[in-house]
Amino acid sequence: MPLSSQLLEEGVQAFSKLPGIGRKTALRLALHLLQAEEEEVVDFAKALLDMKQKIQFCQKCHNISDQEICSICQSPARSKQVICVVESIKEVMAIENTQQFQGTYHVLGGLIAPIDGIGPDELEIASLIERIEKDEVEELIMALSPSIEGDTTVYYISKQLEGKTIKISTIARGVSFGGELEYADELTLGRSILGRLPYKQS
């Protein structure tokens, strides 16, 4: 059903382009802004534009940052010798939320995907190799998705580091805590049996 106002229609279409926002939700959001104070809408638009135009990426790890070097890379408490390699800033946030990792990150900005035309040169792999040499990195933790692209990327990086004394590890995968065995997918369950750990009495 087309809307009676073309301007409203354009607002609804703008919202509809966002992920997970259907036409009904888009209409609800557009009508909310239409009924809000003009200042609120101006602030909303400004916050989004500022975010897009002013945000920087850390020159070292390529995580988002408001400075040239992000707070994680600047922190003296974070080990520069342990680097966790991730696909995007979303994974940095997810791992930071666990509060379990005291090393630093390296955001690749994607995964090697020849089908999509993404080769190693499109990603931050050269800068990773450079960091490893400069900071005498001891361990690289690969926290990439378990897909063909993820496996290819891990393989490519490990090939680049052949001959160097650096430990390369991948994050553990298995049935999640609280996950019922019968509902786990076969790949996860199979891998969690192959990668079983010795029982420790606590």
Next chain:
Amino acid sequence: MPLSSQLLEEGVQAFSKLPGIGRKTALRLALHLLQAEEEEVVDFAKALLDMKQKIQFCQKCHNISDQEICSICQSPARSKQVICVVESIKEVMAIENTQQFQGTYHVLGGLIAPIDGIGPDELEIASLIERIEKDEVEELIMALSPSIEGDTTVYYISKQLEGKTIKISTIARGVSFGGELEYADELTLGRSILGRLPYKQS
């Protein structure tokens, strides 16, 4: 968990203010815009600002419109003698979607709610009375919510029209089509029994 970038934090907070958007969804939307082309973000912000700043309201029925008089009020096919009174433009859209109504609308812009400090003067009631006199309106269909505020508003408008020969009706309420009796709320079921209709053989 605070984000590492203040600019991203502000973008997330801007989205969080929208109805039904929690912090996780707001973060997802903000990251989407962050990874989008700058032009896309500029277009998005512009569509919202244009919508807010340029949209007009019909001078007759106060529905949104891109002109001074909306397309419904301009249409010769729509009866000016039957007016459906609604709270907001959302109800106009909902009723238009049914394609069952051939009259015109009048958007009050709210309901009388003394607790919230909204009296008749804050609403488009005077302009409704004016329209009724000018266009010799025959019927007023009250499609307001069945709340204290809705009932108060219907009562107030009917009082203003005392002595005039105008039919005032309210939309039918009852158990919805496909609705199971056992799940209908008591008020709806009770009203649908009181408002029962004679059986017509089809």
